[in-house]
Amino acid sequence: MSKNTVTITDNRNGNKADFDILDPSIGSSTIDIRSLHSELGLFTYDPGFQATASCKSDITFIDGDKGILLYRGYPIEQLAEHSNYLETSYLLMYGELPTQTEYQDFISLIKKHTMVHEGVKQFFDGFHHDAHPMAIMVGVVGALSAFYHDSLDIEDPRHREISAHRLLAKMPTIAAYSHRRAHGLPLLYPKNEFNFIENFMYMMFGMPTEEYVPNPIAVHAMRLIFILHADHEQNASTSTVRLASSSGANPFACISAGIASLWGPAHGGANEAVINMLEEINDPKEIPKYVERAKDKNDSYRLMGFGHRIYKNYDPRAKIIREACIELLDDLNINNTPLFDAARELERIALEDDYFLERNLYPNVDFYSGIILKALNMPLNMFTVIFAMARTAGWISQWMEMMEDTEQRIGRPRQIYTGATTRDYVNRSQR
Numbered sequence: 001m002s003k004n005t006v007t008i009t010d011n012r013n014g015n016k017a018d019f020d021i022l023d024p025s026i027g028s029s030t031i032d033i034r035s036l037h038s039e040l041g042l043f044t045y046d047p048g049f050q051a052t053a054s055c056k057s058d059i060t061f062i063d064g065d066k067g068i069l070l071y072r073g074y075p076i077e078q079l080a081e082h083s084n085y086l087e088t089s090y091l092l093m094y095g096e097l098p099t100q101t102e103y104q105d106f107i108s109l110i111k112k113h114t115m116v117h118e119g120v121k122q123f124f125d126g127f128h129h130d131a132h133p134m135a136i137m138v139g140v141v142g143a144l145s146a147f148y149h150d151s152l153d154i155e156d157p158r159h160r161e162i163s164a165h166r167l168l169a170k171m172p173t174i175a176a177y178s179h180r181r182a183h184g185l186p187l188l189y190p191k192n193e194f195n196f197i198e199n200f201m202y203m204m205f206g207m208p209t210e211e212y213v214p215n216p217i218a219v220h221a222m223r224l225i226f227i228l229h230a231d232h233e234q235n236a237s238t239s240t241v242r243l244a245s246s247s248g249a250n251p252f253a254c255i256s257a258g259i260a261s262l263w264g265p266a267h268g269g270a271n272e273a274v275i276n277m278l279e280e281i282n283d284p285k286e287i288p289k290y291v292e293r294a295k296d297k298n299d300s301y302r303l304m305g306f307g308h309r310i311y312k313n314y315d316p317r318a319k320i321i322r323e324a325c326i327e328l329l330d331d332l333n334i335n336n337t338p339l340f341d342a343a344r345e346l347e348r349i350a351l352e353d354d355y356f357l358e359r360n361l362y363p364n365v366d367f368y369s370g371i372i373l374k375a376l377n378m379p380l381n382m383f384t385v386i387f388a389m390a391r392t393a394g395w396i397s398q399w400m401e402m403m404e405d406t407e408q409r410i411g412r413p414r415q416i417y418t419g420a421t422t423r424d425y426v427n428r429s430q431r
Contacts, residue, residue: 006031010040026061026070043414054239055408059092059397060231064310069317071231072096080320085226086110086196089168089393092231093400113169114190114199116177117147124181133385134263136178142256144170152250160403163251164396171389172196176203179382197222200389204378217331221324221372228317228365229387231394232310237261237268241395242402243411251399258395259388268384271370274305275339275380284341287349295355305367306350307360317365325368328375343371 004023009016017039020032030053036042046052061070069076072091079088083097090098090106098106123140144166145152151162177187180203188203198214201222206212232238240261244254262268281290293301308315329340347363350356373383402408 004029008036008040010042015040027063043416045416049234049239054234054411055242055402055405057234057398057401058095059401060233060394062233062310064308065312067311067313067316069232076228076316077320080224080227083227084195084197084223085230085390085393088227088230089397092393092397093164109165110169110196111190111192113166114173114192116144116170116173120144120147120174121177121187124177124187127181129182131182133175133178133182133379133381134259134388136181137174137385137388138256138260138263140174140178141167141171141259142253145250145252148252154245154248154250154403157404160251160400164400167251167255167396168392171392172200173203175382175385175389176200178385179204179379195219197226204382215331217328218376221321221328222376224321224324225369225372225386226390228321229369229390231391231397235267236264237391238395238398241399245399245402246408246411248410251396254399255392255395258391262388262391263384268387270304270364270366271373271387272380272383274367274370275374275383277304278339278342278346281342281346283338284345287342287345291346291349291353303346303361305364305370306356306362308364311364312360314360314362315364318363318368321365321368321372322363325372325375328372332375334375339374340371343367 004021005018006021007016007018017035019036019039022030022032024030033044036044044052059072061073062068071079071088072095074091074097079091083091086107087098087103090103120140120143123143124136127136127139148163148166151159151166153159173190179185180187186208188206188208190199191202194202194214197219201214201219202212234242237258241254241258244257245251249257265273281287290301290303293299294303334340347367350361350363356362370383373386374380378386
């Protein structure tokens with residue numbers, strides 16, 4: 001990074017100081033304000049960290065205005081076309097695409113760790129029968145640290161790597177078990193004959209009395225969902241993982257914290273909200289009424305799955321997954337149902353109506369991923385769980401990167417105190 005400076009002047013007293021400008025390989029330059037308080041006695045105020053870089057990272061780059069998403073410099077379009085989830089995970093974790101030997105070794109390592117300790121299964125029996133799968137995920141993933149003591153030294157690079165492999169490998173098993181236990185279904189052991197996505201589908205929907213044959217079109221759609229959600233820069237859940245890990249917490253606790261953050265409806269629940277919206281509309285003939293409500297500035301109603309906070313143009317992930325969504329609906333022959341007909345009509349309106357086009361309210365990745373998961377008969381409460389499984393690759397990559405960053409310190413945001421000034425305690429009898 002090259003070094004330029006900016007001068008900040010406190011107009012109240014004329015004090016001034018120079019601060020370095022850090023230039024990234026791509027993207028906006030950043031003012032290094034670490035010495036702001038010691039130089040000028042000031043902090044910055046940035047609710048939601050909208051204009052604050054909390055770290056340096058080599059992993060993911062987003063240009064929301066241009067609709068660009070890169071993993072380690074590789075365009076998401078190329079990875080979606082040519083790669084698979086575990087190869088993409090390797091790229092995120094290690095910084096380069098694997099050689100054929102490295103890839104095969106990585107696949108073998110992940111398959112070695114897909115089973116969970118038999119004692120972990122007892123956790124599932126302890127949850128209420130209607131517990132939300134995300135609640136189970138938070139508890140069970142955090143509890144893994146009680147079973148895998150041999151890799152908890154976060155100062156040891158090998159320990160960190162083993163924990164990363166275990167988290168990536170066991171997440172689908174834990175996710176599938178969180179669904180099956182709630183429905184009284186037997187917990188299936190992973191099968192090494194299947195690939196990563198096929199194995200999850202088998203553990204979700206397979207039965208021990210029948211042979212399970214994966215649907216290649218369904219597996220393809222799920223592969224895209226996993227790759228497209230693998231990482232997305234410093235979002236809320238990723239920042240939560242980093243903040244938790246800054247205290248020296250073990251990796252299982254850090255990823256559990258990330259899952260809890262993702263559970264929030266403003267973060268990981270968007271594709272679930274799409275299906276809730278479509279079920280509320282119910283009849284495609286009712287769509288004009290809902291569209292008019294969305295256009296009415298005096299109505300708080302919002303159409304879910306359109307536009308994106310980061311992507312001011314078209315969400316690049318939506319372009320990729322749209323074709324897989326159409327292909328899956330055609331393959332399953334379920335186009336002609338009210339829900340999917342409503343989805344098609346909403347998509348048509350969003351791509352043609354001037355109101356949506358002028359505001360860049362294009363269908364986003366959540367719109368199509370929600371439809372795909374619904375078409376695959378995934379329970380609605382599993383949508384965010386699948387998001388968590390996919391994002392695990394990003395979380396552990398960000399965690400591993402942070403553990404090697406010598407500039408990182410324990411997270412400690414500042415505040416603007418707006419409470420009472422100093423006052424004296426008054427005895428209760430005198431109040």
